Amino acid sequence: MTLTTPPLTDEDERLARKYELWEELPEGYREAAARIASFQALAELVGVLPFAEWVDRAPDYERKQMLVAKVQDEVGHGHVTARVAEDLGVGREQILVDFAEGRTKLLNIFHYGFESWEELGPAALLMNSSAIVQFQALDQGTYLPYARALRKIEKEESFHYHHAIDLTHQTMVRGSVAQRQRAQEAFELWLPRLLAYFGPPDSDTYQQNPMYRFGLKVKSNDTLRQEWLTKIVPVFQELGIFVDPALARFDEDRQAWDYASPDWVETKRIIKEGGPRYGDWRSKIQLSLERNGAYRDAALARAAA
Amino acid sequence: MRRGTETDVYDVFAKFGDDATEPIRWVGSVRSGDPELAWHAAKEIYTRREYCTVLWVAQRSGMVVSGPEDEAILRTPDRLTYRLPTGPGRRRRARIKAGPVQPVPR
Numbered sequence: 445m446t447l448t449t450p451p452l453t454d455e456d457e458r459l460a461r462k463y464e465l466w467e468e469l470p471e472g473y474r475e476a477a478a479r480i481a482s483f484q485a486l487a488e489l490v491g492v493l494p495f496a497e498w499v500d501r502a503p504d505y506e507r508k509q510m511l512v513a514k515v516q517d518e519v520g521h522g523h524v525t526a527r528v529a530e531d532l533g534v535g536r537e538q539i540l541v542d543f544a545e546g547r548t549k550l551l552n553i554f555h556y557g558f559e560s561w562e563e564l565g566p567a568a569l570l571m572n573s574s575a576i577v578q579f580q581a582l583d584q585g586t587y588l589p590y591a592r593a594l595r596k597i598e599k600e601e602s603f604h605y606h607h608a609i610d611l612t613h614q615t616m617v618r619g620s621v622a623q624r625q626r627a628q629e630a631f632e633l634w635l636p637r638l639l640a641y642f643g644p645p646d647s648d649t650y651q652q653n654p655m656y657r658f659g660l661k662v663k664s665n666d667t668l669r670q671e672w673l674t675k676i677v678p679v680f681q682e683l684g685i686f687v688d689p690a691l692a693r694f695d696e697d698r699q700a701w702d703y704a705s706p707d708w709v710e711t712k713r714i715i716k717e718g719g720p721r722y723g724d725w726r727s728k729i730q731l732s733l734e735r736n737g738a739y740r741d742a743a744l745a746r747a748a749a
Numbered sequence: 750m751r752r753g754t755e756t757d758v759y760d761v762f763a764k765f766g767d768d769a770t771e772p773i774r775w776v777g778s779v780r781s782g783d784p785e786l787a788w789h790a791a792k793e794i795y796t797r798r799e800y801c802t803v804l805w806v807a808q809r810s811g812m813v814v815s816g817p818e819d820e821a822i823l824r825t826p827d828r829l830t831y832r833l834p835t836g837p838g839r840r841r842r843a844r845i846k847a848g849p850v851q852p853v854p855r
């Protein structure tokens with residue numbers, strides 16, 4: 445397979461010109477930047493729900509505190525990215541209402557919940573590490589308010605990452621055989637989901653994608669997927685998780701990872717029709733919008749007065 | 750320049766760490782219907798990790814902000830060359846060239 449890599453000068457040029465909110469933006473740029481920021485705001489706000497429901501099931505006080513901190517962090521990330529979107533003309537109410545009314549799609553990984561405490565650690569570790577790899581690429585992007593928001597977010601994601609390692613380590617070192625088995629199964633269940641999270645394999649025309657051309661998307665899906673596997677597979681191995689070569693294996697000759705291809709048909713179906721917990725998250729957001737509506741309206745009326 | 754318009758957006762400024770000489774920096778914004786609540790939101794959202802020593806919020810509608818049209822007048826070096834260090838430098842070289850100053854005869 446020959447890889448067609450654009451010449452470095454072109455690449456530099458694509459990411460060299462950065463934009464502030466108040467600058468004149470190329471046609472279509474504002475909408476594209478608003479889309480990426482509002483998409484992330486929703487992912488942060490909904491993505492925290494599977495964790496939030498474990499707060500009152502955490503097995504000890506320290507874990508509960510760490511989980512509460514994580515949940516608060518993620519909601520904060522939702523606010524920060526929603527502010528970026530709002531400055532570009534997409535209100536946070538709209539982001540949430542569009543989701544509650546089924547108009548926006550959710551990333552595949554946020555369609556699920558956790559069945560056990562032992563599942564939460566490995567799943568969180570896979571999620572956080574992939575988010576970090578994503579953000580470290582995206583923060584090199586051309587829209588500066590979004591890049592700044594990501595740099596703030598990364599610091600906190602790093603805390604979540606170490607928390608998830610610690611959590612998995614506790615299960616693997618102190619847990620019963622059954623608990624360790626659940627952690628192993630969680631890894632095998634979530635690895636393909638996260639491989640799919642990075643998006644479909646690169647097409648020949650990915651460089652024509654407007655998000656990519658605007659420098660809002662920085663690296664290709666396959667590049668990110670490879671970087672992520674390099675980062676995360678050794679971490680799991682060190683935690684005593686068996687990484688089946690059939691799932692992911694580094695090919696020394698090609699200097700690249702081979703991995704079991706995620707079920708793309710199922711991934712698309714989940715995103716289109718909703719996964720096991722999609723309905724729950726939607727109704728939670730809907731309820732919270734209704735419950736807080738009166739307070740929100742009063743606050744905004746007061747601000748406008 | 751122009752007046753900010755949003756009454757429910759507060760820009761957040763903070764100073765982090767022990768270094769007292771660090772300037773207060775703009776760190777982001779929050780949306781709120783009330784200034785004190787905006788400050789609390791800023792505290793919860795922007796001071797989660799680093800040790801924060803100063804935290805301010807300013808209502809965006811109360812701010813005057815520069816725009817792209819102000820770029821020319823903000824570029825001091827281009828329009829006010831006499832303020833640049835090269836001005837005094839040129840004078841200094843001329844002074845050296847002129848040689849030692851003769852004392853006033855008494």
